[in-house]
């Protein structure tokens with residue numbers, strides 16, 4: 143497959159490595175220095191684009207692909223306020239769009255187990271629940287997209303909480319607090335923690351490298367072309 147890489151930072155470079163290992167070719171590489179070259183790409187020279195850039199550039203990059211018939215897999219986080227607009231544009235253009243805040247298969251199993259645990263834990267009022275996420279210091283958004291997806295999965299199955307809050311000093315009784323910490327070289331660590339007076343139950347996912355994300359993104363790019371609509375990891379993994 144001819145893959146257009148949009149964003150050639152830590153993730154773009156890891157995705158290139160995995161895509162070439164799997165026998166794909168690169169239609170091109172776009173980063174901030176040559177962003178004007180994006181207009182050279184369309185459905186005649188590109189089978190699929192993989193977009194990992196920045197919260198501010200992701201919506202424009204995705205729009206370009208949808209308007210030019212390029213199926214697009216995006217992993218950029220921190221731009222969810224534009225998500226409905228992108229979904230509408232995808233439908234209007236009969237396009238193919240795949241989004242995941244986290245492409246790791248392990249994290250998506252973590253999402254699934256988190257939802258299951260919430261359905262069981264919601265009956266026990268003696269437990270206090272919170273989420274913690276830890277990432278490298280260059281991460282620009284907070285909380286992480288993965289932590290937000292984790293929070294949404296929990297909120298949908300845990301009626302005692304009705305919204306998530308970020309780093310609240312004193313969260314309200316119905317608020318689910320997401321604590322964010324930043325340290326050098328942490329790829330991504332997420333924990334859902336239920337604590338009672340007597341014990342603690344924790345579910346943790348700890349990413350050891352970016353390869354898990356890149357493999358999931360390439361898997362999504364292989365799966366998406368030919369499918370019309372908006373998809374995510376639950377569709378890809380049949381969860």
Ligand SMILES: NC(=O)c1ccc[n+]([C@@H]2O[C@H](COP(=O)([O-])OP(=O)(O)OC[C@H]3O[C@@H](n4cnc5c(N)ncnc54)[C@H](O)[C@@H]3O)[C@@H](O)[C@H]2O)c1
Nearest residue numbers: 149150151152153173174195199217218219243244245355
């Ligand atoms: N969904 C996932 O599984 C997952 C995993 C890791 C990171 N991420 C997210 O992916 C994004 C990128 O992460 P990263 O670690 O590679 O970051 P990075 O900072 O290493 O790389 C981002 C790259 O995008 C480029 N860029 C910025 N604006 C651009 C534009 N308009 N057009 C083209 N390129 C542009 C930058 O120059 C940089 O090279 C972030 O939003 C991050 O949170 C998602």
